[in-house]
Amino acid sequence: MPLEALRFDVTPLGLHYLLIHYDIPEVDEESWRLEVDGRVQSPLSLTLDELRSLPQVELAVTMECAGNGRAQLEPHVVSQPWIVEAVGTARWRGARVEDVLDQAAVEKDALEIVFTGLDRGVEGEEEQFYARSVGIGELTGTDALLAYEVNGVTLPPQHGFPLRLVVPGWYGMTSVKWLSRLTAVETPFDGFQMRSSYRLREREDEEGVPLSRMRPRSLLVPPGIPEFLSRKRIVGAGTCELRGRAWSGLAEIAGVEVSTDGGDTWSDAHVERDGLGRWAWRSWRFGWDARPGEFVLCSRARDAAGNVQPLEPAWNTGGYANNAVQRVPVTVAG
Numbered sequence: 001m002p003l004e005a006l007r008f009d010v011t012p013l014g015l016h017y018l019l020i021h022y023d024i025p026e027v028d029e030e031s032w033r034l035e036v037d038g039r040v041q042s043p044l045s046l047t048l049d050e051l052r053s054l055p056q057v058e059l060a061v062t063m064e065c066a067g068n069g070r071a072q073l074e075p076h077v078v079s080q081p082w083i084v085e086a087v088g089t090a091r092w093r094g095a096r097v098e099d100v101l102d103q104a105a106v107e108k109d110a111l112e113i114v115f116t117g118l119d120r121g122v123e124g125e126e127e128q129f130y131a132r133s134v135g136i137g138e139l140t141g142t143d144a145l146l147a148y149e150v151n152g153v154t155l156p157p158q159h160g161f162p163l164r165l166v167v168p169g170w171y172g173m174t175s176v177k178w179l180s181r182l183t184a185v186e187t188p189f190d191g192f193q194m195r196s197s198y199r200l201r202e203r204e205d206e207e208g209v210p211l212s213r214m215r216p217r218s219l220l221v222p223p224g225i226p227e228f229l230s231r232k233r234i235v236g237a238g239t240c241e242l243r244g245r246a247w248s249g250l251a252e253i254a255g256v257e258v259s260t261d262g263g264d265t266w267s268d269a270h271v272e273r274d275g276l277g278r279w280a281w282r283s284w285r286f287g288w289d290a291r292p293g294e295f296v297l298c299s300r301a302r303d304a305a306g307n308v309q310p311l312e313p314a315w316n317t318g319g320y321a322n323n324a325v326q327r328v329p330v331t332v333a334g
């Protein structure tokens with residue numbers, strides 16, 4: 001997502017980031033079914049119309065790739081080289097996962113649901129369909145959705161047509177696109193995307209900690225205008241309203257601070273009540289009296305659980321969850 005799109009409460013389609021491990025799969029709308037099987041009393045094979053006839057829920061959800069910020073890690077981690085643009089907010093519309101699980105009558109001994117996509121590829125020398133599991137507790141009494149619409153239109157191919165999972169508050173990898181199957185299992189699923197990817201590890205041979213919810217992060221709407229090659233920003237002297245967005249999947253945003261000296265001193269920004277709901281980012285603003293000179297603008301979010309953005313990234317083998325404060329070099333012209 002181009003960072004100037006942080007101006008929109010809801011990211012217009014086409015400006016929302018995309019992450020696709022393999023290829024966008026070919027889907028035949030007529031023959032497509034969502035299979036629900038495994039530890040259930042009534043296995044299901046649902047058409048899109050049947051899913052649409054369940055109670056519909058629409059939620060604004062900020063989704064961020066767990067690899068956002070990876071390109072800023074040293075030593076470099078080879079994978080999608082996101083700077084900080086792998087985030088977006090969309091209005092997802094669909095059925096509650098819980099309603100489908102109720103219809104299938106999931107057995108009491110089921111621990112997780114495995115969500116399998118139609119996209120197939122080779123990763124870590126393993127041929128696979130993209131698949132991730134989610135604990136039953138994260139899917140019942142929560143806002144987890146099986147979405148068939150985004151921003152008021154049918155899901156486009158790149159966002160998971162005809163159906164995707166959306167787990168609000170979690171990093172994007174869990175929101176499996178191009179769903180074909182939900183399987184209730186009684187033992188933890190150890191597919192590649194659970195066992196190998198999406199774990200915080202300091203060494204390759206560690207078991208690591210699985211990623212789940214998004215850590216707090218805030219970003220600035222790029223102020224002024226950019227210089228073509230360096231991307232440095234140029235702002236006119238005088239009062240300059242700095243704006244941005246902040247989110248956390250762990251707890252509500254409790255505050256945002258701004259620094260104009262690269263993180264040495266901080267002042268509180270004003271955080272707005274946007275009415276987009278708990279799962280969407282919050283907008284913030286800060287009045288800056290810009291005097292001529294060189295500045296490094298930063299913003300730092302904290303959430304109600306006491307999580308704060310660090311000044312420096314913590315390295316890990318996958319380059320995940322780097323929520324270190326953003327630094328935006330700015331020249332204020334005299």
Ligand SMILES: Nc1nc2c(c(=O)[nH]1)N[C@H]1C(S)=C(S)[C@@H](COP(=O)(O)O)O[C@H]1N2
Pocket residue numbers: 016017018019020021022063064065066116117118119130158159160171172173174175176177178
């Ligand atoms: N089937 C499938 N689902 C997937 C992926 C994928 O490659 N295949 N990528 C995941 C990752 S890593 C992210 S960050 C989000 C991105 O969703 P978006 O492309 O709609 O923004 O989708 C997730 N769901």
Ligand SMILES: [Mo]
Pocket residue numbers: 019064065066067172173
């Ligand atoms: Mo991702």
